[in-house]
Amino acid sequence: MANIIDYEKCIGCNLCYERCPESVYDLDDAGRVYVRREEECWLCGSCQMDCPADALKVKFDLNVAPLFFFKEPQ
């Protein structure tokens, strides 16, 4: 999985940093948000849900993650 910030779209509101229950995001010295603790993300989706600029995606590979794999019906 990956938490991906599209900096071309990001408007710097920092809502993701403010709201993430697990502090996955942090601010760098310039006050810009970055992904600091991706391993703490438990996929609640809040950051992506609330991003006003559609600049943030939490992606997980549906075919690789232990329980998110699929089988074609026969």
Place this chain on the structure above:
Amino acid sequence: MATQIRYEKADVLVIGGGLAGAQAALAAREQGAEVIVLEQAHVTRSGNAGSGVDHTHGYIPTVHEPKGYRREDMEYDKANQAFFNLGFGRVEFTDLFLEHSYEVLTGLEKYGVKVRGFTDSPFPEQFRVVPQFHTIPTSLHIDGRDIKVALAGALEKAGVRVFNRVQAVELLKKGERVTGAIGYATREDALVVISAKATILATSGGFDRIAPPINPGAGKNDHPSATGYGAGAALALGAGAQLVNYEFALGGGHSAWQNHGFMAGAPGGTWYPAGRVVDDEGNVVVDRLTVVDYNDPDYWAKNAEQLKVFFQGRRIIEEYASQGRQLYLDLSAATDEELAYIKWALGNEGEMWLFRENLDAENIDLRKVQVPLAYRKQTSVRDKSVGLGLYGIFTDLSFQTNVKGLFAAGAELGAAGAIDASPSLTFGWLAGRAAAEKLNSAPDPGEPDRAQVDRVLGKVQQRYSELLGDSAKSVERQVQAIVGVLGAPPHSDRKAHTAVRLLEDLKRKTRLKAENGYEIGKTFEAEALIEIALAVFHAILERKEAVQPFYDRVNDKGQPVPEKAEKSEERKILAIRKENGGYAFSYHQGSIKARPEGYLLTESATG
């Protein structure tokens, strides 16, 4: 690091800003109290409902009464589905919940949460009634993705002071009374010391942290959020309050379904109206469930039939699992309309929203894939859902603990029934009101004990200065290892003694270290996890008998220990508390609500 100290004062302090905490704060504020909420994350998206609630339940007079289904009937049904009829709960809490559930649920509408008025619904008041049988046969889908956003807005509007990113680490005590709490602000590196006349623990149970699910992250064991680490239980213990049913917290307390979030109540539930379960060859093993036409004269009888299908399905799935066979959720027969409905429901169900977004991003058609159901049998509880609300903090019916000035609400309550979204909302509301009503007779909290504050400050400073110490994560993993090896049933004195020795050892030898506020917060979590695990094993040592169907014990020779009290009525709830540096125990009578013949769940839930 120069950790700051800030002092604050309120009438009511609420620890935890989830559904229960937000409601408690709003109710106390409505009574005129000055309220502070401590929230370790951010109240807008925190707690078990942080990214949504798709379904809930309650006694809805307009839906249930015309069909002759009384509140009392629902009380029996809920008692039968939870652990009350095993003798380890107080069904009075269910009575309280059902008495207020309609008012509390529809009360969400004033914050902007849509719970009825769905124009496609043939049910009274246009509730979306669905077959989500793990609570009652008439669950309700709601438009609840942003329920926490709505409650956060309500808190702000009401003038409740919310301190986000502040983790409660100790309760303040003056004599026998709790007078507030010491919090640690993880993003400010400050201690926040709050004096209050009444303190409400509205935290989340945290057993996912000491006994993690097989697929952490994507498939939580049960509803509690990953941020919940049992802070309330640890705080309560530290203040001398009673915890109950902790001996059942491992093994008996977990959902047998390991990908709970992912299966989303299949079949039925979120996958209603088209979810079914198939085997490797595509044969339907458990068929889809249907919502019975409300105008059908045999409404309840047909509902009962659906419930039987559901329980029968669970048993079939269990059988397949015991043979090591894989089963799949199958939506291949869904119509466009049904699929659209499922996607709407998924979008409200917490992390399932993100799952849906990822499905859509990859253009995956749910009708063309089959989703494997992960199953691990951890318990012989079968149909009795003993997890949520079994173990936790013990209070009276006004949510007051045995320690003056200390209340509890929400998922951290023990022996109070299955506490999912609507009981959390209801108990939160009632606890907030109860705490506010007692303010007049509550003494002023006075000045906090400086020695206690200095002790906490000393811990923080020590952890910053520790260069070669233990990270909170490593301590957490050690707790998990001890619990994983020695906490699985059957329980025995030998295993529990070993666990206690290892945990005491860990507590003594650990030198927690941290480099920043976030890590300091985690060190307090690690400490709490050790305390909770210790309480569990001490409770296991205290309850010497087996309790069927879910608490197996063996003696030192490995032979099964018999039950002392086989009848539910003779069983007692075990409470553990800390006293004079050790543990003290007491027993409480649970309440049984034996089912008379003829109600909805009679056959299926007891089978």
